[in-house]
Amino acid sequence: MGEERRVTISVIKADIGSIAGHHKVHPDTIAAATRVLAEAKRKGTIIDFYVTHVGDDLQLIMTHRKGVDSPEIHGLAWEAFKKAAEVAKELGLYAAGQDLLSDAFSGNVRGLGPGVAEMEFVERPSEPIVVFMADKTEPGAFNLPLYRIFADPFNTAGLVIDPRMHDGFKFEVLDVLEGKYVVLNAPEELYDLLALIGTPSRYVIKRIYRKRDNEIAAVVSVERLNLIAGRYVGKDDPVAIVRAQSGFPAVGEILEPFSFPHLVAGWMRGSHWGPLMPVSLRDAKCTRFDGPPRIVALGFQVTKGKLIGPVDLFDDPAFDEARRLAQQIADYMRRHGPFMPHRLGPEEMEYTTLPQVLEKLKNRFAEAKDYEKYIKPKIKKSELLTGEETHD
Ligand code: F6R
Ligand code: MG
Numbered sequence: 001m002g003e004e005r006r007v008t009i010s011v012i013k014a015d016i017g018s019i020a021g022h023h024k025v026h027p028d029t030i031a032a033a034t035r036v037l038a039e040a041k042r043k044g045t046i047i048d049f050y051v052t053h054v055g056d057d058l059q060l061i062m063t064h065r066k067g068v069d070s071p072e073i074h075g076l077a078w079e080a081f082k083k084a085a086e087v088a089k090e091l092g093l094y095a096a097g098q099d100l101l102s103d104a105f106s107g108n109v110r111g112l113g114p115g116v117a118e119m120e121f122v123e124r125p126s127e128p129i130v131v132f133m134a135d136k137t138e139p140g141a142f143n144l145p146l147y148r149i150f151a152d153p154f155n156t157a158g159l160v161i162d163p164r165m166h167d168g169f170k171f172e173v174l175d176v177l178e179g180k181y182v183v184l185n186a187p188e189e190l191y192d193l194l195a196l197i198g199t200p201s202r203y204v205i206k207r208i209y210r211k212r213d214n215e216i217a218a219v220v221s222v223e224r225l226n227l228i229a230g231r232y233v234g235k236d237d238p239v240a241i242v243r244a245q246s247g248f249p250a251v252g253e254i255l256e257p258f259s260f261p262h263l264v265a266g267w268m269r270g271s272h273w274g275p276l277m278p279v280s281l282r283d284a285k286c287t288r289f290d291g292p293p294r295i296v297a298l299g300f301q302v303t304k305g306k307l308i309g310p311v312d313l314f315d316d317p318a319f320d321e322a323r324r325l326a327q328q329i330a331d332y333m334r335r336h337g338p339f340m341p342h343r344l345g346p347e348e349m350e351y352t353t354l355p356q357v358l359e360k361l362k363n364r365f366a367e368a369k370d371y372e373k374y375i376k377p378k379i380k381k382s383e384l385l386t387g388e389e390t391h392d
């Protein structure tokens with residue numbers, strides 16, 4: 001053990017433009033980003049890398065010894081995205097350069113558009129990790145599966161059986177609207193945890209630590225692009241890194257929650273609830289109604305900082321039923337058309353282009369006759385809950 005074995009995994013992603021609308025990253029943009037990272041590997045800035053895509057998001061998976069939030073690594077990712085965006089512009093790809101919100105890089109890509117998940121740890125003798133990458137959804141989409149992986153013994157047998165996990169895990173939850181975070185312990189504070197993360201648009205699990213030794217276990221990209229840009233720029237298409245085995249959940253326990261294609265916010269125009277469909281890299285492209293939202297899981301062994309792999313973990317008939325169920329849910333949800341609960345609720349729609357349409361109708365509203373007498377609610381909602389009858 002020692003400093004030499006500390007390694008950082010950085011997964012940094014951005015939508016820099018895609019082919020045929022918001023469908024799929026173009027291979028030439030992948031090649032442009034790969035060239036930048038290959039050069040960085042040659043120079044020794046990074047140890048290893050893997051460039052891939054999920055839907056219209058270009059994904060840079062890198063290993064290095066520079067720790068999280070390293071200006072050098074973030075600068076490298078920024079350069080790779082810039083080069084890829086140049087190619088996207090030349091090819092006239094759709095939304096070329098979309099997620100690169102600023103022209104000026106100043107040491108960290110957070111807040112500039114790309115999504116970032118990074119963790120640093122001392123490499124174990126054998127270090128399996130799973131990198132999740134989703135398209136057409138938001139960071140809170142990981143709340144439910146991460147809860148099940150790290151807090152639900154009906155999902156993760158190791159929480160009961162493995163003494164190294166038996167004390168549970170600590171969840172760092174970020175309030176993305178207020179910019180505050182809270183750390184909650186599982187299992188002691190499960191109900192408090194659920195009270196927050198059941199609102200995935202606002203409270204997002206950012207990091208998870210093993211309680212007995214504070215080892216980092218999972219990290220999620222929590223950037224919310226709309227909140228950063230102040231206008232609609234698509235959903236945030238999150239990524240996550242999870243460590244596996246030997247005192248962490250087994251790879252199979254990490255994949256298990258995705259056998260249930262839970263409803264997530266995103267899909268068409270970032271404005272609809274839809275099932276999260278686990279897919280292989282081959283099927284990591286959004287078609288039907290720009291979706292349904294998809295997630296890929298790549299497994300690696302990290303060995304002396306090198307990325308051994310990947311294995312495409314959802315490329316397996318064991319997830320066929322989840323995909324079939326996702327299709328059925330997609331059918332069911334789609335039949336609601338523009339109605340809630342398929343379409344997101346009003347708070348979330350604020351970050352889309354809908355307010356522009358509503359603004360147009362504002363002056364068309366006339367006072368409703370007899371509103372005061374018959375229609376205006378006499379009892380406040382809070383009073384209804386207490387059962388006390390009051391009049392205002
Ligand atoms: C969702 C997404 C797409 C677009 C849709 C409309 O994250 O990227 O569903 O919102 O294709 O795109 P525009 O407005 O660019 O025509
Ligand atoms: Mg997009």
Ligand code: MG
Binds near residue numbers: 057237
């Ligand atoms: Mg995307």
